[in-house]
Amino acid sequence: MNHAPVLVVLVPLLAALASLLLPPRLSPWLFGGGLAGVGSLLIPLYQRLLAAGPFRYRIGGWGWPLGIDFYIDGTGFLMLAMTWALLAGIGWYSLAYFRGRPAGAHFWPLLLLVWAALDNLFVTADVFNMYVTLELLGLLSVALIALAGTPEAYAAALRYLLAALGGSMCYLLGVAMIYSVSGTLDWVFLRTVLTEGPGAVMALALVTAGLMLKSAIFPLHFWLPRAHANAPAPVSALLSSLMVKASFYISLRMWLWIFPGVLQVHVAGPLLGLLGAGAILYGSLMALQQTRLKLLIAYSTVAQLGYLFVFFALSMHPEDVTPALQAVVFFALSHAFAKAALFMGAGVVQRTLGHDALDRLAGSAQRLPQTVFAFGVAGVSLIGLPPSGGFVGKYLLIDVAIRERQWFWAVVLAVGGLLAGAYVFKILARAMTEPPAASPAPSLGPSLAASAASSALTGEGAPPPAPAVVASSSLVVEAAASPLGHADSAPPERGLVWSTWTLAMTAFLLGLLALHPLQVIAIGAPGAGPRLPGAEAAQ
């Protein structure tokens, strides 16, 4: 399987094209085929990575400097594997979510294209190729957000389109600067050929500013909460778990692999860290003030992205950045699973109750036990309690901060965990409250009679039927107003619940299986042994 690096991009791309040509009902099958195909390609890639370390693949045999090369190292491979696993979960969920809905016909080709673009980003060695994938991901995200079909979703899609185009234009200018001072676009070689000077400084500034806008880091986060909260649930999960990691991945390559060779990047590291700290505090406090479940989760994403940027303050001083890199990539990995599970759970709540108002969640623990359990388990990972994946990532970050004697960052990371605890408990406390007997809000159909009977048995006055009927009919009206929020009185489909549950448990159990992914991240890390040039041919 020598051509595996290019096939992991081609398989989803061809499946996407086929899904546009074939009848829409075949699209899920194509997606399933893509999962099987890419899954079987990841295994030889992984074996090769373990056996021979990072390696280069020359597309069409051209090779650097004429062609665009792919380069696979531990971090890139782990991102590929994360994309595969998350898309498997989100695809399973979408199968039930879009069943019998016209939006599904557009969803599957877009999902497959997103997959191809992400895989291309994680294997490419060319920073201009990264620009192309960034633009693809931006345009695809806009289309996916608009699938919700509501005016709010259109507004969120347009806002995101403007922000994404501005950000990627900034990145393109930075790439042009990089090329003009170095004469190459290959990030593996850039480290050796880039020359010091104002050109390099400006390139790094432009690239970083563009990527910060695209990954919604604190003062530039304005587009994220509404975009992620107004999209359909599987799309929210996709955006919040994978899309924001794409631009962070490029930042990692820039700040750890490319520029440390020529610039004193540690001067700017604390500045990015401060923005990250601002994001943690601001995002968490905003999350605490939200009244809608999906907006709360979206602001939690703003906060969690802050951790990824605090990393830049921690990673700059030591000669060996491998521990910090392991910590932050593992943190990103477990955040992706936990956040996808939360958004998918919010979709189950919205579908079943017809709304996602936090104040009216009372009793949902009785109606949706597995979903609320998934909220709890994913929340444990977000807070960073053992043995979850979030715990390991956060623990390693704090460990680096303490070993570097950078106490301030350790405090920021710990306070962020406390705030995450506060907003996770805000969800759980609402969900686990007993529904008040007089309020008919969560109980429709047969359960209404049951609760009336039980309150009559306990000696309280049974609620008069008239207000209950009025209230439930107003609920139905509200549900009809929003196309995606149908208040089904039936329990949610099992596919929705179990896929949410599986992703939440993955985020939780990642902590127990952390050792191996951490070793994979270290393969090809910038501080680990001989790294250049990994230019053996792979034909």
Added chain:
Amino acid sequence: MTTALWYALVGVILLAIGFASLILTPGLLRKIIALNIMSSGTFLILVSLARRSPDPVTQAPDPVPQAMVLTGIVVSVSATAMGLAFLLRYYEATGRLALPEDDLPAAPAPRHEEGPSA
């Protein structure tokens, strides 16, 4: 002043005009046009960079930034088309031409502003 520098300067000015318009004007159509002006500025800068590092033998401009410009134009055109399509949908759904936070009055309203009573 060389031609390349002149191109780069004009590119920077276009970029600044576009950026100011993107931030300051509330109308979505103007924002989309502003992004187009910004990308034109970016492409001019890229073209001038191509002239800055010519081929040592033939003195032809470097082809790589030109290839980047071509890709950028493709991206810019498709993004503009997409933005306009969504703007149309948004207008049909809400009757507005600006995002809610920019608070432009709904489109049919401005007719009244010319009269003294409005």
